[in-house]
Amino acid sequence: MEEKVTTYNNSKQWLLTDTPESALQAALGRAYLGLLVFLKNRLAVLGLLIIVGLSLIALFAPLIAPFDPLVTNLSERLQPLSADHIFGTDELGRDIFSRVVWGSRLTLYVIGLVAIIAAPVGIIVGTVSGYFGGFIDTVLMRITDIFLAFPKLILALAFVAALGPGIENAIIAIAITSWPPYARIARGETITIRNSDFIRAIRLQGAGSIRIITGHVMPLCLSSLIVRVTLDMAGIIITAAGLGFLGLGAQPPSPEWGAMTSSGRAYILDQWWLITMPGMAIFIVSLAFNLLGDGLREVLDPKSDD
Helix, strand or coil, rough: CCCHHHHHHHHHHHHHCCCCCCCCHHHHHHHHHHHHHHCHHHHHHHHHHHHHHHHHHHHCCCCCCCCCCCCCHHHHHHCCCCCCCCCCCCCCCCCCCHHHHHHHHHHHHHHHHHHHHHHHHHHHHHHHHHHHHHHHHHHHHHHHHHHHHHCCCHHHHHHHHHHCCHHHHHHHHHHHHHHHHHHHHHHHHHHCCCHHHHHHHHCCCCCHHHHHHHHHHHHHHHHHHHHHHHHHHHHHHHHHHHHHHHHHHCCCCCCCHHHHHHHHHHHCCCCCHHHHHHHHHHHHHHHHHHHHHHHHHHHHHCCCCC
């Protein structure tokens, strides 16, 4: 037993040594310390477990869902919670549990594509604006201010109305309205480091602006950006659900959570499960991303409180 404890302590000491022997050892040490900080936040761990569970549900949806989410059965419409239908059935006799399970795929699809589109646009605009300053900064930030002047959902509604209803157009609209906060964060980080000594040393070595921005400035902005993107996931989910609720997102018969709540609102007084089950799914997943974002902020944001 003492040998195992000694081995563990030696390995931990190797990770946390004040003078790492290589970049790999330093990276492992930072990762280990970050993991310890993250694990201390039980709510963040809970959020991570919920998101991992959601991913597994989406991955194995064909095995988990007991019924086809699109097949109607009017003889079993509006059935309450039972052993056969644990979440009940909707107005067309479709199993709500199966539709919620399959809807997790659409939710992750929207989150993933919006993050892939909006985050790179925001970090590019923000770092270019903050690094060059002057006229470029003024133009890019005024464009950013125009987008920030409107509520995200209202602006997304305007873009979807112009593009037409559909899940792909909803993703584009949400991404267009999501990048300005990322640009603001990246610009602020860039302004603080653009005149640093190591940036000046890189310039003296002959590095161009593009190389400095992509190779040195952007990586330093990633930690703050990752935290903000994670915290914004809840807003993205709610915006997508709002578009679906209004009939501008995923179109019937797709099992999208927002569209499910919209179709169930006519039965909310007598058949409460139609709107409660997809609504609870939206609430739980949104809460999980907020909890995870708070945990990541403690790990990745050096300016956050311990």
